[in-house]
Amino acid sequence: MDEHELRATLVSLLQRVAPEVEPGTLDPRLPLREQVDLDSMDFLNFLISVHERLGVDIPEADYGRLRCLDDLVAYLRPGVGAA
Amino acid sequence: MIELPLPSLGADMEKGTLLEWRVHPGDAVAKGDIVAVVDTTKAALDVESWQSGTVHELLLEPGQTVPVGTPMLTLLDPGEVAPPARSRPEAAAPQAPPTPAGIPVATAPSPATVGGAAGRATRHPVSPAARRRAAELGIDPAGLHGTGPSGAVTLKDVEASVAPPAPAADRTAAIRAAVAAAMARSKREVPHYYLTDDVPLGRATQWLQRTNLDRPIKERLLPAALYVRAVACAAVNHPAMNGLLVAGEFRPSTTVNVGMAISLRGGGVVAPAIRAAESKSLVEVMQALSDLVGRARAGRLRRNELADPTITITNLGDNSVTAVHGVIYMPQVAMIGFGTVRERPWVVDGKLVAMPVITTTLAADHRVSDGHAGARFMAEVAARLQRPEEL
Numbered sequence: 201m202d203e204h205e206l207r208a209t210l211v212s213l214l215q216r217v218a219p220e221v222e223p224g225t226l227d228p229r230l231p232l233r234e235q236v237d238l239d240s241m242d243f244l245n246f247l248i249s250v251h252e253r254l255g256v257d258i259p260e261a262d263y264g265r266l267r268c269l270d271d272l273v274a275y276l277r278p279g280v281g282a283a
Numbered sequence: 284m285i286e287l288p289l290p291s292l293g294a295d296m297e298k299g300t301l302l303e304w305r306v307h308p309g310d311a312v313a314k315g316d317i318v319a320v321v322d323t324t325k326a327a328l329d330v331e332s333w334q335s336g337t338v339h340e341l342l343l344e345p346g347q348t349v350p351v352g353t354p355m356l357t358l359l360d361p362g363e364v365a366p367p368a369r370s371r372p373e374a375a376a377p378q379a380p381p382t383p384a385g386i387p388v389a390t391a392p393s394p395a396t397v398g399g400a401a402g403r404a405t406r407h408p409v410s411p412a413a414r415r416r417a418a419e420l421g422i423d424p425a426g427l428h429g430t431g432p433s434g435a436v437t438l439k440d441v442e443a444s445v446a447p448p449a450p451a452a453d454r455t456a457a458i459r460a461a462v463a464a465a466m467a468r469s470k471r472e473v474p475h476y477y478l479t480d481d482v483p484l485g486r487a488t489q490w491l492q493r494t495n496l497d498r499p500i501k502e503r504l505l506p507a508a509l510y511v512r513a514v515a516c517a518a519v520n521h522p523a524m525n526g527l528l529v530a531g532e533f534r535p536s537t538t539v540n541v542g543m544a545i546s547l548r549g550g551g552v553v554a555p556a557i558r559a560a561e562s563k564s565l566v567e568v569m570q571a572l573s574d575l576v577g578r579a580r581a582g583r584l585r586r587n588e589l590a591d592p593t594i595t596i597t598n599l600g601d602n603s604v605t606a607v608h609g610v611i612y613m614p615q616v617a618m619i620g621f622g623t624v625r626e627r628p629w630v631v632d633g634k635l636v637a638m639p640v641i642t643t644t645l646a647a648d649h650r651v652s653d654g655h656a657g658a659r660f661m662a663e664v665a666a667r668l669q670r671p672e673e674l
Contacts, residue, residue, distance in 0.1 A: 239601040239602075240506075240601050241573065244505060251501075257500075260492065
């Protein structure tokens with residue numbers, strides 16, 4: 201999976217918990233929770249879907265590092281073999 | 284023969300719209316089976332049968348809005364022989380099924396149907412719902428063009444013959460109106476009193492981190508699960524917080540069905556119940572919570588979930604507010620609010636430390652309890668949050 205596919209996958213998984221998200225309008229460097237109305241249950245469900253789709257383990261201690269889309273991409277890239 | 288009326292799916296529900304049938308005439312139905320999906324102003328809800336039997340006749344059609352108590356379908360007892368269906372075209376003058384008092388259903392044939400009997404045998408069948416609506420509107424359903432099976436005249440055909448269909452109700456506006464009505468009534472009728480407490484969550488936070496470290500992501504716990512358990516266990520010992528005030532009489536509940544206020548995307552709030560939370564494990568509460576949030580936001584709650592809560596929690600801990608002072612959902616008598624967990628200066632054994640602290644609130648009905656009783660309840664909630672391993 202290359203980085204482009206990884207980003208598209210993350211956005212589509214985000215849309216599952218927040219259907220109003222439009223792919224083109226997300227700023228990848230701004231915290232997701234500032235741009236999308238996500239509570240802790242939504243965020244957990246989003247990470248569960250990321251784990252299920254990509255098979256990457258995400259310890260709870262790392263949640264705080266995953267604030268924006270770029271953070272998620274950087275965190276997940278090694279696990280999915282993206283350059 | 285048993286008639287299943289449209290049940291009340293919440294204290295403030297007066298009517299519902301049938302979205303779809305989940306059964307057909309001839310189907311065997313067991314108690315608890317879902318027979319229909321009904322749209323209320325708050326959500327689409329599954330309606331369960333509270334009887335076993337065989338479906339005889341469906342008395343409503345999808346799209347029809349009826350008051351609570353209106354018969355939805357008839358069931359035959361096991362072994363009962365089916366009487367002639369009311370929908371047969373050769374049946375006598377349109378006869379409305381018995382309805383509870385106060386629900387107007389026209390029973391007299393309109394002038395247009397008088398004298399029409401001779402030609403009726405050659406006309407198409409008319410569904411019961413269409414027949415009733417036509418009687419209300421004073422038109423002859425047998426004279427209409429039918430679009431149902433074998434040319435049957437359906438409710439839609441009757442409605443279409445008089446007026447263009449109303450635009451689909453705006454769900455968000457409807458939910459807003461329902462919340463407005465329920466909250467305005469509560470503020471008008473319930474003498475709320477309010478208590479506030481600051482609860483240190485150092486131990487609970489550490490315990491959650493340790494517990495979640497060993498768990499796969501799908502089994503991890505959120506703080507909200509601890510709040511539910513703490514409130515449910517404390518409520519067992521404080522019955523004046525947990526129950527319903529109906530017609531001036533307070534009925535304490537033997538189980539603690541914890542309503543969770545869940546905000547909906549696009550606005551509005553619903554508060555379905557985690558049933559018997561006092562006897563569920565933390566993991567079970569977390570699963571129930573996750574399931575409820577998902578279904579509430581998808582608009583798919585079950586009948587009892589909205590009608591059942593005996594006490595409600597509102598948790599605004601995701602948005603940096605310090606405290607939330609709830610408005611009680613009648614006929615319940617208490618709502619517990621949880622704010623955002625923040626590190627604050629805190630004194631432990633004479634020393635100042637940085638401690639995760641949450642502000643909890645109680646809004647309770649002064650007709651049922653007093654501040655003293657409320658304070659004892661909140662003290663127990665706080666104490667239980669200091670022993671997370673026991674929750």
